Amino acid sequence: MDQDHLPNVYLRFLERFPEIAEAQGTLARTVRETNPFDERTDRLIKLALAVGAEAQGAVRSNVRKALHHGATVDEVRAVALAAITTCGFPTTIAALGWIEEVVAAPADR
Numbered sequence: 001m002d003q004d005h006l007p008n009v010y011l012r013f014l015e016r017f018p019e020i021a022e023a024q025g026t027l028a029r030t031v032r033e034t035n036p037f038d039e040r041t042d043r044l045i046k047l048a049l050a051v052g053a054e055a056q057g058a059v060r061s062n063v064r065k066a067l068h069h070g071a072t073v074d075e076v077r078a079v080a081l082a083a084i085t086t087c088g089f090p091t092t093i094a095a096l097g098w099i100e101e102v103v104a105a106p107a108d109r
Contacts (some may be wrong), residue, residue, distance in 0.1 A: 007057055011023065039069040044079055051083045052093040059095055063102040073103055 014021045043066035050058035080095040
């Protein structure tokens with residue numbers, strides 16, 4: 001995946017704190033390599049966590065990555081809908097909005 005849709009604040013973080021970014025990347029890879037889930041499931045789980053945290057950037061990123069790893073748009077939407085009873089209606093509606101914006105974006109993402 002390319003860096004075209006990375007927020008400027010994150011790109012500046014990478015420039016300003018390369019050692020910390022590298023350490024965080026190593027941690028993320030280590031966690032990923034030790035979990036029992038395939039990439040698709042891993043991204044759907046991370047999407048659910050991002051929805052619950054109301055983390056717009058993380059929702060968008062994990063939607064893109066889940067779709068890239070074979071999740072369907074319906075599965076991605078289902079993750080947001082599952083948040084209704086745990087995280088609340090406003091959280092779910094916000095997440096669905098972010099999901100739809102990513103889904104509607106040009107396919108060259």
